[in-house]
Amino acid sequence: MTSLTALTIAAARDGLRNKQFTALELTEAYLAAMEKARVLNAYIVETPEKARDMAKASDARLAAGQGGALEGIPLGIKDLFATEGIHTQACSHVLDGFRPPYESTVTANLWRDGAVMLGKLNMDEFAMGSSNETSHYGNVINPWKRTNSNAALVPGGSSGGSAAAVAAHICAAATATDTGGSIRQPAAFTGTVGIKPTYGRCSRWGIVAFASSLDQAGPIARDVRDAAIMLKSMASVDPKDTTSVDLPVPDYEAAIGRPIRGLRVGIPRQYRVDGMPAEIDALWSRGAEWLKAEGATIVEISLPHTKYALPAYYIVAPAEASSNLARYDGVRYGLRVPGGDIAGMYENSRAAGFGREVQRRILIGTYVLSAGYYDAYYVRAQKVRTLIKQDFDRAWDKVDVVLTPATPSPAFAPGEITDPVQMYLNDIFTVTVNMAGLPGISVPAGLSAEGLPLGLQLIGKPFGEETLFQTAAAIEQAAGGYTARQWW
Amino acid sequence: MPVDQSTVKRVARLARLRVEDEDVPRLAGELNAILGFIEQLNEVDVSGVEPMTSVVTMKMKMRKDEVTDGHYPAKITANAPAQEDSFFMVPRVVE
Numbered sequence: 001m002t003s004l005t006a007l008t009i010a011a012a013r014d015g016l017r018n019k020q021f022t023a024l025e026l027t028e029a030y031l032a033a034m035e036k037a038r039v040l041n042a043y044i045v046e047t048p049e050k051a052r053d054m055a056k057a058s059d060a061r062l063a064a065g066q067g068g069a070l071e072g073i074p075l076g077i078k079d080l081f082a083t084e085g086i087h088t089q090a091c092s093h094v095l096d097g098f099r100p101p102y103e104s105t106v107t108a109n110l111w112r113d114g115a116v117m118l119g120k121l122n123m124d125e126f127a128m129g130s131s132n133e134t135s136h137y138g139n140v141i142n143p144w145k146r147t148n149s150n151a152a153l154v155p156g157g158s159s160g161g162s163a164a165a166v167a168a169h170i171c172a173a174a175t176a177t178d179t180g181g182s183i184r185q186p187a188a189f190t191g192t193v194g195i196k197p198t199y200g201r202c203s204r205w206g207i208v209a210f211a212s213s214l215d216q217a218g219p220i221a222r223d224v225r226d227a228a229i230m231l232k233s234m235a236s237v238d239p240k241d242t243t244s245v246d247l248p249v250p251d252y253e254a255a256i257g258r259p260i261r262g263l264r265v266g267i268p269r270q271y272r273v274d275g276m277p278a279e280i281d282a283l284w285s286r287g288a289e290w291l292k293a294e295g296a297t298i299v300e301i302s303l304p305h306t307k308y309a310l311p312a313y314y315i316v317a318p319a320e321a322s323s324n325l326a327r328y329d330g331v332r333y334g335l336r337v338p339g340g341d342i343a344g345m346y347e348n349s350r351a352a353g354f355g356r357e358v359q360r361r362i363l364i365g366t367y368v369l370s371a372g373y374y375d376a377y378y379v380r381a382q383k384v385r386t387l388i389k390q391d392f393d394r395a396w397d398k399v400d401v402v403l404t405p406a407t408p409s410p411a412f413a414p415g416e417i418t419d420p421v422q423m424y425l426n427d428i429f430t431v432t433v434n435m436a437g438l439p440g441i442s443v444p445a446g447l448s449a450e451g452l453p454l455g456l457q458l459i460g461k462p463f464g465e466e467t468l469f470q471t472a473a474a475i476e477q478a479a480g481g482y483t484a485r486q487w488w
Numbered sequence: 489m490p491v492d493q494s495t496v497k498r499v500a501r502l503a504r505l506r507v508e509d510e511d512v513p514r515l516a517g518e519l520n521a522i523l524g525f526i527e528q529l530n531e532v533d534v535s536g537v538e539p540m541t542s543v544v545t546m547k548m549k550m551r552k553d554e555v556t557d558g559h560y561p562a563k564i565t566a567n568a569p570a571q572e573d574s575f576f577m578v579p580r581v582v583e
Contacts, residue, residue, distance in 0.1 A: 101563045199543045213543065242549045243542075311526045322503060329504070331576050336569035339506075342579045347506035359505055363515065364522055366503040367491070377526070382539035384532055389540060420518060421525045437543025462544055 004029035005169045009073050009226040012172060016062055016072045023062065023072025027055035027116050030074045034118065034170045039488050042155075042165040044079060044137045045087045046119040054116040061114060070233055071114030076171035078162050079120045080127055081107050081217075082206040086117075090208040091135040092125045094353025095334040104206025105238045106175060106217045113233045118171050122161030125355045126325065127182055127210045130426035132160025133414055134357045142190060142411050143168040143484035147451035153411040156186030156426075162220045163190040167484050173221040173230050177207060179214045180313055181407075181430030184442035187220050188406035188455025191444045191482035193227045193472065194220040196430075198463050199437035200245035201231075203238030211320035212243075214313075214434045223481060224443060224473045228252035231465065247463060255466040256473040261295030263471065266399030270306035271429060273408065280405045280454065283446045287403055287456045290478035291471065299399050303391040308384050309432040314424060315368050315381035316435075321358075322365025328353060360420065389436040396461050401471050404429050406442040406455035429457060439465050443472040445479045453482050491519045 004026050007015065015021055031048050051074065058072035082088045082100040089095035103111075111117070124134040131154040132140040142155040143164055155164040159176035163186035166174050176183045178196035187194030195218045202217040209215065219230030232253065237246040267288060272281070288298050330336035330349030337348035354362065368377035395402065408428055417423045433440035438459055445456040456475060460468045491499075493512045496519065500507040507515065561574035570577035 098567050101566060200546070239551070243544075243546075245544060245546060305532070308529055308532055311528045314522060314526055315529075326504075330569060331578055332565075333567035334569070338579075342581050343504065344506075345579055346504040350504055351506035354505070360515070360518055360522070362503050362505060363496070363499050363519060367495075367499045367519065367523075370499065370502060379539050380529055380532075380534060382541070383534040383537040384529055385540040386537050387532065387534070389543070419521070421521055424525070435543075 005033045008222050009070070009172050009229050012073060017067065023055040023058035023116065024052065026072060027051050027074050030118055030170060037168050037170045037488050040141045040143060040164050040168055041138055042122055042140055042161045042168065042170060043076065043119045044091065044122050044161070047086060047117055050086070051116050051118050054111070058114050058116060068112065068114035069229065070110060072116060073114070073172050074116045074118050075110060076118050076121045076162060076165045076174040077107055078159055078175050078177060079123050080177050080208045081175055082208070083107055083117065083120065087120055088208070089136070090126045091123045091137055092353065092355070092358070093136045093335060094328045094350065096353070098333050100206070102206060105203035105236065105240065106207065106234045109233050109236055110175070115233070121165055121174055124158035124160065125358050126208065126321070127158040127177055127179055128321070128357050128361055129157040130181070130185055130423050131412070131414065131417065132157040134355050136355065139414050140164045143488070144190060144411060144452055145487065151413055153452070154189070154414050156189035156411065158182040159186050159194070159220060163187055163192055163194070166190070166192045166220050166222060168488070173219055173226050175217060175234070176220045177215060177217050178434065179210050179317060180434050181427035183218050183220060184430045184440055184455070184457055185407050185426055187442040188444070189411040189453065191453030191484065192220050192222060193224050193441065193443050194218065195227050195231060195441040195465065195468065196433065196439060197231060197235065197465055198439045200243050201235045201439070201463070201465070203236060203241040203244045205238055205240040209324040211317040212324065213320060214317060216434070224469055224476050225253060225256050227441070228256060228469045250466055252466060252469050255470040258470045259295065260291060260471055260474050263291070263296040263401065264299050264399040265291050265296045265471070266299050266301040266395055266402040268301050268303040268306065268402060268404060270303050271404045273428065276408060279448055280408060283454050283456065284403070284405050287445050287475055290475060291403070294474050301395045301399060301402070303395060303432070305384065305387045305391050306432055309388050309435050310424060310428055312381040312384040312388070313427070313431045313435060314364070315377050316385065318361040318365035319369050319378050320365070322362045322369065325358070325362055357420070385435050388432055392436050392438060400461070401464070401467050402459040404457045404459065406430065406457040410448040410450070410452035410454055433459055438462060439468055441468040441472050443475050444482045445475055447482065490523055491516050
């Protein structure tokens, strides 16, 4: 029998139901694999005792024929999700020692369905970053390396720990969050599947807030089917998040394998950016050819405000972050550094607790919201956001789904990008989706000349996740899967 | 350059972030680079465009104005760096 950690969620689900192995055996296999893979720094906290207890409870439910949709499936949880009594710090020093007395709605949904928690996953501090280099707990190492090179690469970010753990088979799947590309970019860098659902599909309650009008939870998984299984459990309407949407959660898995004949796929010409590497362009064309071969129609479309999405994002996201992060003042939780008076204590605690990138974004956000600038920056950015959304609204008259590259390059080396604006450009293809509140999925579609995974992105209509799973499955079928060679 | 060194200090004060004098020039440079990137938005004609307030059209949910949760001060203050009798402790504010 193959190693238990090599099984997808769908395969493990079958194995557990057919009593080929127990949930405890599956969990033990993952705990052993995690121990061996510590060099990747994907987990910042491992919770083996909790995992074993949950797995034993799953075995009891399975024996009684009561297993839920994720019964006995071991998952990793991004450190942004509040987990009751367990380290939750958004990988920031400012939340030192914080153990929430409550559970996030998304993780509560997963435990309700029988999933097992393996531990908390590394990420960029407060989800601000595209390379997992801003974590207080150090860089995550991408399980993938260039052909004939031993050099470490970044896993992308901010959900770098989630993506690396899924790619390294040290969890069956992971939770992640996406504010500007934080699920889709690391998924593309690690050969995994990541979906950011429509804004409002998952409850944000109990997820440490970064930019509330953009933040959305979603899964990173090994294949499209596993991502569909995960999202079905994660999504819900929640009285504790008024922006969560009261629509039934479809059986996403049922969309996989549906023929795409007649599907209209949009290719936005504005995504053909200057200096785009030839291999990304070739990947994109190949993706369109694959869909065409399955009977889809390829339609060139125009999304004229695309280039303004990233600059507008770097007003909206820092502005909302500066407000959300005002709560970290050394009074109610986390780090406290004494000062001359109470304001001195606030200033010292925040200066010591927040890393450089987070401080930069707080300062930008405070500046654009300060007296006299609010209209020129924030209101203008929100108007541009309306224009971006209207671009898509017009496109939906002509197409059912939009195909783009997921990232402008494959994974890069730590320290390779030091200019903040250059780093922000990583999100150039993903950020429009957050600005417009749409669902987007990243699916592995090929390897770079240097042997690194590359992803394609599909963008859907609001609550069009089923079409994304259906179309992504067609790409996956044509491209095949990608697994990192184990060197750890 | 919209942001000079005194602006950095003023914004840092507003954000309650202590900034060391030697870091001010670096921060001014970084903020100007980001603001320079954002300046592109001035090319866009936004006349007559409504700012986006909600990414998904939905009716604001209302609920009854009633207490639905609470009565566990010890749990609320459990993570505080300093607390006494379920009160958050801060440095003296009023003489």
